[in-house]
Amino acid sequence: MLHTKKAKEVLRRLQEEVEILIPYAVPGEDLEVALEFLRTFKDDQFALGVIKDFYSILPEAREEALVKISVVEEKERVFLLLLSTSRHHHFYLINDEEGVFLGEWEQGILDEHVLAFFEYRNAESFREANSSVAACREYRPLERMNEEICPSCGVKAGGLHTLGCPVEVCPWCSGQLNYCNCRFEQLGVEELNDEKELMELAEKLERKGRVPYAKEQRPAFIAEPETKEVIFK
Ligand SMILES: [Zn+2]
Numbered sequence: 001m002l003h004t005k006k007a008k009e010v011l012r013r014l015q016e017e018v019e020i021l022i023p024y025a026v027p028g029e030d031l032e033v034a035l036e037f038l039r040t041f042k043d044d045q046f047a048l049g050v051i052k053d054f055y056s057i058l059p060e061a062r063e064e065a066l067v068k069i070s071v072v073e074e075k076e077r078v079f080l081l082l083l084s085t086s087r088h089h090h091f092y093l094i095n096d097e098e099g100v101f102l103g104e105w106e107q108g109i110l111d112e113h114v115l116a117f118f119e120y121r122n123a124e125s126f127r128e129a130n131s132s133v134a135a136c137r138e139y140r141p142l143e144r145m146n147e148e149i150c151p152s153c154g155v156k157a158g159g160l161h162t163l164g165c166p167v168e169v170c171p172w173c174s175g176q177l178n179y180c181n182c183r184f185e186q187l188g189v190e191e192l193n194d195e196k197e198l199m200e201l202a203e204k205l206e207r208k209g210r211v212p213y214a215k216e217q218r219p220a221f222i223a224e225p226e227t228k229e230v231i232f233k
């Protein structure tokens with residue numbers, strides 16, 4: 001019970017901190033929109049931290065309300081998010097410890113380390129793979145907290161991930177299917193280029209037996225597991 005109380009207290013304080021920041025960060029007419037968005041995430045420690053960072057830093061020093069958080073990439077507990085106002089979209093890279101803004105959507109991702117980490121050859125290939133803001137998956141409140149649902153593709157525990165989901169475990173090497181080399185080795189190719197190869201891979205996976213989602217696979221995002229256990233049950 002103590003943990004539950006403590007965790008709720010942490011959430012409440014975090015929300016209050018952001019509520020104090022918002023009036024300094026957005027013009028009066030956007031205040032309600034900004035606060036409404038904040039309230040959507042009142043039980044989501046991850047999102048509250050992201051929102052707080054947004055209003056603390058105010059990327060490009062623009063005074064605009066945050067209205068959407070999207071997930072562009074995720075790997076090994078590192079997330080490339082897109083934080084959107086009604087007019088601008090800011091890349092935001094975050095791991096367990098800290099977040100950093102990486103410029104705006106129009107410029108794409110230029111940082112070579114970030115590109116390499118998410119396995120893009122270069123800025124151009126990133127742009128090709130992420131051609132529209134609308135195609136980026138919206139972050140759902142509490143998706144990092146509900147263990148029964150895959151934090152990435154949303155499948156329930158015991159179900160099969162959407163093919164391509166970064167959480168899916170590789171049945172050949174038990175690594176992350178999206179990032180190990182098994183898919184190339186199985187097909188005998190350097191990279192996956194077309195629908196036909198994808199279908200072939202899906203068939204091989206089917207034959208081998210795909211690994212359904214289980215909560216043990218979720219990225220351990222919240223630093224305080226003892227609080228996570230109890231607050232959202
Ligand atoms: Zn999934």
Ligand SMILES: [Zn+2]
Pocket residue numbers: 170171172173174175176177180181182183
């Ligand atoms: Zn593998």
